Amino acid sequence: MMTDMNEIQALDLWRRTVVSSVRLAAPDLTARQMALLLNVYLTPPPHTVRGMAEKLRVSKPAITRAIDRLSSLEFVRRKVDENDRRSVLIQRTVRGSVFLREFGELILSAGHALQDA
Amino acid sequence: MMTDMNEIQALDLWRRTVVSSVRLAAPDLTARQMALLLNVYLTPPPHTVRGMAEKLRVSKPAITRAIDRLSSLEFVRRKVDENDRRSVLIQRTVRGSVFLREFGELILSAGHALQDA
DNA sequence: CGAGATAATTTCGCTAGCGTAACTAATTTT
DNA sequence: AAAATTAGTTACGCTAGCGAAATTATCTCG
Numbered sequence: 001m002m003t004d005m006n007e008i009q010a011l012d013l014w015r016r017t018v019v020s021s022v023r024l025a026a027p028d029l030t031a032r033q034m035a036l037l038l039n040v041y042l043t044p045p046p047h048t049v050r051g052m053a054e055k056l057r058v059s060k061p062a063i064t065r066a067i068d069r070l071s072s073l074e075f076v077r078r079k080v081d082e083n084d085r086r087s088v089l090i091q092r093t094v095r096g097s098v099f100l101r102e103f104g105e106l107i108l109s110a111g112h113a114l115q116d117a
Numbered sequence: 118m119m120t121d122m123n124e125i126q127a128l129d130l131w132r133r134t135v136v137s138s139v140r141l142a143a144p145d146l147t148a149r150q151m152a153l154l155l156n157v158y159l160t161p162p163p164h165t166v167r168g169m170a171e172k173l174r175v176s177k178p179a180i181t182r183a184i185d186r187l188s189s190l191e192f193v194r195r196k197v198d199e200n201d202r203r204s205v206l207i208q209r210t211v212r213g214s215v216f217l218r219e220f221g222e223l224i225l226s227a228g229h230a231l232q233d234a
Numbered sequence: 235c236g237a238g239a240t241a242a243t244t245t246c247g248c249t250a251g252c253g254t255a256a257c258t259a260a261t262t263t264t
Numbered sequence: 265a266a267a268a269t270t271a272g273t274t275a276c277g278c279t280a281g282c283g284a285a286a287t288t289a290t291c292t293c294g
């Protein structure tokens with residue numbers, strides 16, 4: 001699919017996408033926040049604080065704070081796990097889906113622009 | 118090159134790359150900082166604060182701060198423009214090149230992993 | 235030369251994020 | 265049922281980042 005891409009092209013794809021996102025005044029997420037958000041939407045649940053901390057190799061408080069931020073944007077929401085009420089399940093939201101759908105479109109557009117360039 | 122990618126694949130490429138970067142404990146840059154860094158390395162100089170503010174549609178102080186952060190990481194450096202000493206030229210560094218080369222490799226690896234998946 | 239324009243930074247008051255350690259609540263173990 | 269473990273959050277002291285407005289330094293043009 002994209003095996004025929006070199007390093008410069010890969011970075012330029014990244015550049016075009018991030019620049020578009022910044023120009024559109026999308027929320028200025030950190031790499032950690034983006035990693036958390038994408039995992040919630042693209043990998044199978046359940047998603048817990050502990051699990052995310054291990055997957056990303058960051059501390060649990062860092063995950064709590066990332067969820068705080070993404071929750072305030074309404075990109076994810078917390079739900080107590082009824083099977084084990086110590087756990088918190090990180091869940092998707094409509095707003096988060098919309099954000100990622102649009103972000104995905106930015107990547108594809110960047111890919112097409114790269115073709116033309 | 119990557120015209121045959123759909124939205125989910127594009128997002129998953131992004132996810133795998135960002136997760137790798139976070140796991141490797143790379144600096145937790147914001148989207149704005151990453152956009153600035155990539156522009157400095159992938160688009161033709163000169164790169165000024167004013168120019169970057171316009172290209173990214175953010176305020177000049179926001180660019181100044183992003184340069185502060187990237188400078189402290191030694192990913193870019195400031196140099197006064199000798200032709201117009203009011204201007205600051207944002208320049209590349211060895212450390213920044215290394216960081217982006219490695220980041221580019223992460224994107225390509227993510228692309229290959231995506232193939233296999 | 236002097237007035238105005240321009241480029242970048244600094245300041246202000248404020249919010250967000252950091253890691254470590256302490257804490258709360260829920261569950262499991264014995 | 266008491267002790268130990270587990271999950272997540274909160275507290276602490278600190279650094280980073282925000283936009284708007286003020287400030288500094290430099291340049292341009294009348």
